[in-house]
Amino acid sequence: MDASVITTTDLRKVYRSRDREVTALDGVDLGVREGEVYGVVGRSGAGKSTLIRCVNLLERPTSGTVEVAGRDLTALAGRSDRAPAALRAARAGIGMVFQHFNLLSSRTVQDNVELPLEILGVSGRARARKAGELLDLVGLSDKARAYPAQLSGGQKQRVGIARALAGDPKVLLSDEATSALDPETTRSVLRLLRDLNRQLGLTVLLITHEMDVVKQVCDSAALMKGGRVVESGTVAELLATPGSELAGELFPVGGQASGPDRTVVDLTFHGDSATRPVISQLARTYNVDISILGAAMETYDGRQIGRMRIELPGRFEDNVVPIGYLREQGLDVAVVPDAPEAVPVTGPVSVTDPVAAPVPAPAPVSTVKETAK
Template identity: 55%
Template sequence: MIEFIDIRKIYHQGEHKIVALDGVNLHVKAGEIFGVLGQSGAGKSTLIRCVNQLEKPSSGYVRVNGQEITSLSGVALRQARQRIGMIFQHFNLLSCRTVAENIAFPLEVIGYSKLRRKAKVEELLALVGLEGKANAYPAQLSGGQKQRVGIARALAGEPNVLLSDEATSALDPQTTRSILELLRDLNQRMGLTILLITHEMGVVKQICDSVAILHAGKVVEQGSVSDLASQPDSLLAREFFPRSHNYIPRPGTVLATVAFANESARNSIFTTLTRRFDIDVNILNGSVETVGDRRVGQFQVELAGIKVTQALEYLHNSEYAVEVH
């Protein structure tokens, strides 16, 4: 649904140049929620704004649903943008307009009749759970309600792509969860492809199907969230499951990280190792997390006993991911 092909974006400040994006290649499948994770300055906002050409890449191409967006201008670009909704961190609502009027604004631009606008606004208010708020003004709404208005407005043109620019970072944790649940519901009910940027690991963990980690304008890791989370050496797994780096193994022991997903997460693997191989298992840290609809676990353990090597081979052959330190 969305393709970034060798995207570079360079800003010039006097004699200096800032490389915001440096050869980014990403493929977002139709119907998935794709997260772009990174710290401030990584290039996330620049990347997402290249999709609807709020930012023009210095080089490279962006395709949306097979159409090369980077080559469009004028009427053709405006028509393409109607199929790409966008929600923002600070809502960007018109304070002098009511909730209904904010949602109706893009419909006015498209050219809907007054009667058709009214019916569409009522439909969208119900979709985002804001029945009864049509005549309220933004100043009368909570942060979560403002973002729901922003989502309804973004869906007014019936897009097949929704861009989320740090849409939950200004909200409290409980409101963030409710907005993410709404986005997941819209994704599943409407087949909506969602590309979101965030610096919050919890957002990726709760709703993203796939993720790309951006650092200094480069993609340093990408893939399925659950697959990356179940790989001990992935950057995402290290964020999900922080390790103890100061622990010094006892003489004669082996320090290892064991990761697993789905059915493996339901098994008492360390009890099995102790009974089958007569080894000691000292769990240093770790947990089992729900990532999307999968259970993913990772533990850092210290193993001791004569049959540690056989135990590690058993883990490898049983589809556990193991990293020996």
């Protein structure tokens, strides 16, 4: 099993103002494995940015623990507002990329990248050599003497990434690093982050509200709401989980039943089932008219994964056999609960037993556990 490089345990952050308390983080448990790109998604106010600032102790958690690379940062924090030397040393192994770049306008690109090394007391010649290597790595070696005002938004973010890598970190934190960029520049920066992840063996934790970011670069993801992680796991696991809210956001499909005596079913295709004509085979085998209400197909990590919403004629009990057939073909199936009789199918149903009763649905699963490797 891959070890977790970033672990938060029962992490809480409460902001107090006079007689009012606002809970930004409400018991967050998170595990980011070595070498993966982990995305945390959610709407504004979900607690995402507070979480990432607690990971490097820019924000002191109210309670709970944060471990990075085997070190308990919360134990190093002390009680004063000033970070002790041990915490500052631990932070040297954590790079941070900000949404609004945070570059010093009076310094050249080269000088901005050298700044962390200057603070660490690295000699001028060594700083210049390291900054030159990093600017070459992010494709900006020709901009070393330029000033931030002369750069595009994407170039500024690349400088911010180079600066975050100056201390040779093992962990890179990204707080909405692409939200201020246009779509093409966003794709370019995401490709850079993925390349750095692979070339340098970086573990990347990124915060975003954009589902496309998760689809393009993330190995694992977590969905936050109201300061809590409500769903987490590898992206492949989430996509293969019927009823996954995050999967529904990544690959949205819609459509409502056309009448009261109809059954609406959500299907997830992956592996061999993504390339086989399962729906047409179902229609021929059972002589059933099938309406496709919505569909989405994507290639993720070199594999085709798709979601589809279909409508079957008749009530749920009339469609137990066709639904069982779909499951036996390797599809993940969930009946959309718009009608009282529509309940998720949670176990295999034999297609040879036309009167098989549906299995009652358990409470919805909100978290997908990560598979041990």
